[in-house]
Amino acid sequence: MSSYDLLNPEQKEAVLHTEGPLLILAGAGSGKTRVLTHRVAYLIEQGTAPWNILAITFTNKAAGEMRERVDKLVGLGSDSIWVSTFHSTCVRILRRYIDRLGFDTSFSIYDTDDQKSVMKEVCKKLQIDTKVYRERMLLGAISHAKDELISPEQMRLDAGADWNQQKIAGVYAEYQAQLRKNNALDFDDLIMKTVELFRNCPDVLDYYQERFRYIMVDEYQDTNTAQFQLVSLLAAKYRNLCVVGDDDQSIYRFRGANIMNILNFEQVFPDAKVIKLEQNYRSTSNILNAANEVIHHNQGRKDKRLWTDNGTGVPVRFRQFQNAFEEAEHVVGNIVSHIQKEEAEYKDHAILYRTNAQSRLFEEKLIYANIPYKIIGGVNFYARKEIKDLLAYLKTVDNGRDEVAVRRIINVPKRGIGATTLSRVGEFAVANDMGFYEALLNAEEIPGIGRGASKVLPFTALIQTLRAKQEYAKVSELLETILEETGYRRELILEGTDESEARLENIDELMSKVKDYDENAENPSLSGFLEEVALVADIDNLEEESNHVVLMTLHSAKGLEFPYVYMVGMEDGLFPSYMSIVADNPQEEIEEERRLCYVGITRAKKELTLTAARQRMVRGEIQYNMVSRFVKEIPDEYLENKTENPGQRAKEAKEQRINQRKQAMLEARRSLRAKPIQSKMVAATKASHLDYGVGDRVKHIRFGEGTVLEITEGAKDYEVRVNFDTAGVKKLFASFAKLQKIY
Ligand SMILES: Nc1ncnc2c1ncn2[C@@H]1O[C@H](COP(=O)(O)OP(=O)(O)OP(=O)(O)O)[C@@H](O)[C@H]1O
Numbered sequence: 001m002s003s004y005d006l007l008n009p010e011q012k013e014a015v016l017h018t019e020g021p022l023l024i025l026a027g028a029g030s031g032k033t034r035v036l037t038h039r040v041a042y043l044i045e046q047g048t049a050p051w052n053i054l055a056i057t058f059t060n061k062a063a064g065e066m067r068e069r070v071d072k073l074v075g076l077g078s079d080s081i082w083v084s085t086f087h088s089t090c091v092r093i094l095r096r097y098i099d100r101l102g103f104d105t106s107f108s109i110y111d112t113d114d115q116k117s118v119m120k121e122v123c124k125k126l127q128i129d130t131k132v133y134r135e136r137m138l139l140g141a142i143s144h145a146k147d148e149l150i151s152p153e154q155m156r157l158d159a160g161a162d163w164n165q166q167k168i169a170g171v172y173a174e175y176q177a178q179l180r181k182n183n184a185l186d187f188d189d190l191i192m193k194t195v196e197l198f199r200n201c202p203d204v205l206d207y208y209q210e211r212f213r214y215i216m217v218d219e220y221q222d223t224n225t226a227q228f229q230l231v232s233l234l235a236a237k238y239r240n241l242c243v244v245g246d247d248d249q250s251i252y253r254f255r256g257a258n259i260m261n262i263l264n265f266e267q268v269f270p271d272a273k274v275i276k277l278e279q280n281y282r283s284t285s286n287i288l289n290a291a292n293e294v295i296h297h298n299q300g301r302k303d304k305r306l307w308t309d310n311g312t313g314v315p316v317r318f319r320q321f322q323n324a325f326e327e328a329e330h331v332v333g334n335i336v337s338h339i340q341k342e343e344a345e346y347k348d349h350a351i352l353y354r355t356n357a358q359s360r361l362f363e364e365k366l367i368y369a370n371i372p373y374k375i376i377g378g379v380n381f382y383a384r385k386e387i388k389d390l391l392a393y394l395k396t397v398d399n400g401r402d403e404v405a406v407r408r409i410i411n412v413p414k415r416g417i418g419a420t421t422l423s424r425v426g427e428f429a430v431a432n433d434m435g436f437y438e439a440l441l442n443a444e445e446i447p448g449i450g451r452g453a454s455k456v457l458p459f460t461a462l463i464q465t466l467r468a469k470q471e472y473a474k475v476s477e478l479l480e481t482i483l484e485e486t487g488y489r490r491e492l493i494l495e496g497t498d499e500s501e502a503r504l505e506n507i508d509e510l511m512s513k514v515k516d517y518d519e520n521a522e523n524p525s526l527s528g529f530l531e532e533v534a535l536v537a538d539i540d541n542l543e544e545e546s547n548h549v550v551l552m553t554l555h556s557a558k559g560l561e562f563p564y565v566y567m568v569g570m571e572d573g574l575f576p577s578y579m580s581i582v583a584d585n586p587q588e589e590i591e592e593e594r595r596l597c598y599v600g601i602t603r604a605k606k607e608l609t610l611t612a613a614r615q616r617m618v619r620g621e622i623q624y625n626m627v628s629r630f631v632k633e634i635p636d637e638y639l640e641n642k643t644e645n646p647g648q649r650a651k652e653a654k655e656q657r658i659n660q661r662k663q664a665m666l667e668a669r670r671s672l673r674a675k676p677i678q679s680k681m682v683a684a685t686k687a688s689h690l691d692y693g694v695g696d697r698v699k700h701i702r703f704g705e706g707t708v709l710e711i712t713e714g715a716k717d718y719e720v721r722v723n724f725d726t727a728g729v730k731k732l733f734a735s736f737a738k739l740q741k742i743y
C-alpha cells in the first residue's frame, strides 16, 4: 500500500504494531499524529471493524482533522470510527447509560458561567463569605479534585482536622447536590461520571471494552488522572492501547494533566512496546536546534534530540523594541511584506502570546493594515447575552431540571415576577423535594405568592407547549416560537438602538446555525443541538478554509503548524510569567513555562520571529521588562539579533506618530469588534454619501496621498480603490479608511 511508503521505518513499525500496549514517545513534528491516522487506516485494511476503533484527540478541531485524514485514507466506513475528544466520548457514553447513576439521560452540560451561578447559590445557602472563599477558588479546588477522581466524601476524609479543607469539601458536596438537582454535569463531571459508571456497572464497562478493541490517544502527555483511569478501564480487556505523546510538550499541569501518566506508562503496562521517533518533518534545522537547546535546560525529562533534513533555513529572528506598539507594528509590517511579495498568504502566519490580553495591540495594527485575522479563544459567539438567553430557553424546553437556565429566563423579557415570588418558589421546591421548574408548574399551590402565580402561568404554559411541540418540530421552529411568543424579538425591534440591532443580527446568526443543524445533523434533536453547542471549544473557531492571520495563546497552538510564527512578548515576567518566577516552586513552574516555549517554537515550519518590548503598559502602569531567559537560552549560531536602539529623537518622533494614529485605530477597532458602532458608522457613511468621488485626490492616515480610482457599493459599506502615490493601489472599506478629500 503506497501511502505507507511515505512513512519512515519507525513510523511504519508503529503503524504495523496493532496488538498490545504501545507508547510512541517523540518530540514535536515527528509525525505522531500522522502515525495515528495511518494506524487507523491500517487496522481497517486488516479487517478490523471501524466501530471497534476509538481515537481520542485533545480538541474537537483535532478530532475533525483526524477524521478528515482517516476519511481520505480509508474512505467508506470511516463514519463509524469514534474519533473524538475525551469529553465528547464521555457525553456519548453517558447519554446512553447515566440513568444507571440516577441521572436523567437528558442532562445538561454546564459551562463556566453556569457553574458560577450554581456556586453563588451554594455560597448563599451555606453562608460562605465569598470575600474569603472566592467562587473561582472554590470552583478551581473542585475541578482539581475531579481531575484526581476525588469525591466530596473523600475530600472530607482527606481534610482531617484542616477546617479550611473541610469547608471546601462541604461546598463541593453541596455543589454536586445542586448539579444533581438540576440534572446537570460540569465539564469535569463528564470524565469522572464515566469512570464512576464503568466502576459501578461491570456490564456497561464490558460492553464498551468489547466495542473499543483498539484505542488510541493523541497528546497523551496532557491527560489527567481521571482520563488515564478511563482509558485504562476501557483497555483492560484487550490491552490494545496506543498512546502518543511528548513529555516535553506537557503544558496543562495547571489543569491537572499528570506528566507521570506518560513517564510511568511502562510501569502500568510492563509489556508495552516503546517506539521513539527522532526525525522532525516540520521545521528547518535552525528552528529545531533552537527548540532543542531551550528544552535542554529542563531537568526532569527523558532526553531526546530531534533532527531534520529540511535544511538550515533562516536563523530565528529576535527583535527587541522600545514599547509594545512598535513590537506590534513590526510584526504586522512583517506579515504585510510577506503578502506584498506574494511569499505567503494570511493564514500562513500565527501570532502567539502568553496571555489573551496581549492580543489587543496586534488587533489594532491588523485592522489598521486591513489584514483579516481571527482570534482563537476571544469573545465567543455563544457567550453573548442574547445567545445565552435563547439557549437557556431551549435548555428549559429540553430539560426543565436545569435551574440555572430557568432562573436566567424567568423574567426575560420582563414578566414582573418579583424576587419574593422567586424565593417562595425556591423554598417550595426544597420543601417538597422538587425541581425549581416543577415548583413553577405548581405555582398556584404555593402559599403567599398571590398574584405572582398568575404571572408565572404564561411562562410555564409556553414551555409546556414547546415541550409538546418538541416531539415533531425542528429546533429552528422551536426557536422561532420562542422568539415570537415571548416577545423577545419584538422588544429588541422596539428598542431600536444600534445595540439592539446588533443583538438581532446575532439572533439571526444563531438561527442560521440552528437551521444548518436541522438540515445537516444525522439525527437532529434539541438535545443533540444543545450538546453540540456545549462542546464547541474555542480552538474550533479556526477555520482552515478561510484565509486569515491567526492570533492565539501558546496553549491553544498545541498540535498545529504554520510556516511563519511570531512569539511575542518574550520578556521575563510575561513569559516566563511573573507568577512562575515568584512561585514557591519556581524551578517546576519555570520548567512548565519552558515546555510551553518549546511548543511555541516547534509550531514554526519556515520562519520563527521572537519579539520583546522594553516597556509595556500593564494594568495602566508602565512596566520595564528584561528579555526572556528563554531567548538567552538559544545560542547565537541559530539566532539573528538585530535589536536596534534608535536614537532618542527618532524614537520620540515615532511615538508621536503612533499616538496620533492610536485614536484613529481605536475607532476602527471599535467599529470592527463592536457591531453596534459598526452598523451605525456604515449607515452614516452610506446615508450621507462620501464627500469624495472618482478622480478626487484623497489622503489616508497611513498610505498618504492618492487618487480615487473606483467606488463600489458593497452590502454594508462602500469599497474604495485608491492609487496611492507611494503605497500603490489599495482597496479599502470607506468607513475604516477614513479618507479625507484634499482640496
Ligand atoms: N514520514 C513523513 N514524510 C513526510 N512528512 C511527514 C512524515 N511524517 C510526518 N510528516 C509531516 O510532518 C508534520 C508534522 O507531523 P505531525 O503533525 O504528525 O507531528 P506530531 O509529532 O504530531 O507533532 P506535534 O508534537 O506538534 O503534535 C506534518 O506536516 C506531517 O504531514
Ligand SMILES: [Mg+2]
Binding pocket: 032, 033, 034, 559
Ligand atoms: Mg500531533
